[in-house]
Amino acid sequence: MALVHKLLTGTYSLGKCPKPSIALCPLLGSRFANYCSSSLPKTVAVPDKASSQRKTEGDLQGHHQREVGLDISSPEEKPEVSFDKAIKDEIKDHFRRLKDEIVNHWIGPEGRPLHEVLMEQARVVWQFRGKEDLDKWIVTSDKTIGGKSEVFLKMGKNNHSAVLYGTLSSDAPQDGESGRSGYCAMISRIPRGSFERKKYYDWSQFNTLYLRVRGDGRPWMVNIREDTNIMQRTNQMYSYFMFTRGGPYWQEVKIPFSKFFFSNQGRIRDAQYQLLLDKISSIGFTLADKVDGPFFLEIDFIGVFTDPAHTEEFAYENSPELNPRLFK
Structure with a gap:
């Protein structure tokens, strides 16, 4: 007690x-x-003969060591x-x-007038201009299951992009259980509000994902996750392919949301569902092309926009046998 x-x-x-x-x-x-x-x-030592001698010795050892010595607390002081x-x-x-959330709700999203938000045709969701932008992402690889792939994320040249790089290895872990390996991924963190509440992105007024990237020619999988509050949705996502050209030039990638296909636990399902754009929780990029060796992907920004030429609502067919719920 x-x-x-x-x-x-x-x-x-x-x-x-x-x-x-x-x-x-x-x-x-x-x-x-x-x-x-x-x-x-930080504690400050009382100047005396002994401390003066220690200061003189610290001056001879260099400025950096003097700074370290100033942060050392006296054992007598607690x-x-x-x-x-x-x-x-x-x-x-x-x-x-x-x-701030309540005020912005009355004024408009992010403090902007509501009519401006409703009329906008494009929006930059993620951009990389400093370390605080990198903190919104996490990187992972097959090392979590005993693999040998490595992945890193850092700021690019002049702090105007993010560079995802590393080495892919398809060697399976020697644990007697895993028979396949070789993936690296970059995933955005779920946005949080006050009192650690989950927040979501509302992209219902847009129809296309828009990226400006520069890669090494490898194909990447772009993954979008919906609301993950429900236990059954933790392994569900919507995915589509992004093919990088390689070389020194940037490329603009436009992927309609209607093209994203539904998968569960990494397997494409026969019954396909349309992506709900008003409950987007995160987006990610996965490399798993079974080509061992170094890789890199440089990203300028990730956004969404409305393409008036794209009128397709859903790219995949469904039938009563595959998805009876859609035909009740």
């Missing part, structure tokens, strides 16, 4: 308290988890951690974001 009392009053010392995890409070973000390391005050302040700051931030 004494330990709980010290944690609640915020007087427990850093040396005995591990860094809190986000799982301790799912409604709070990473600010609370990182508060211990970011909110600690800085205090205020968890109450961390929680209050996080809650204030969530309520501020909730207020």
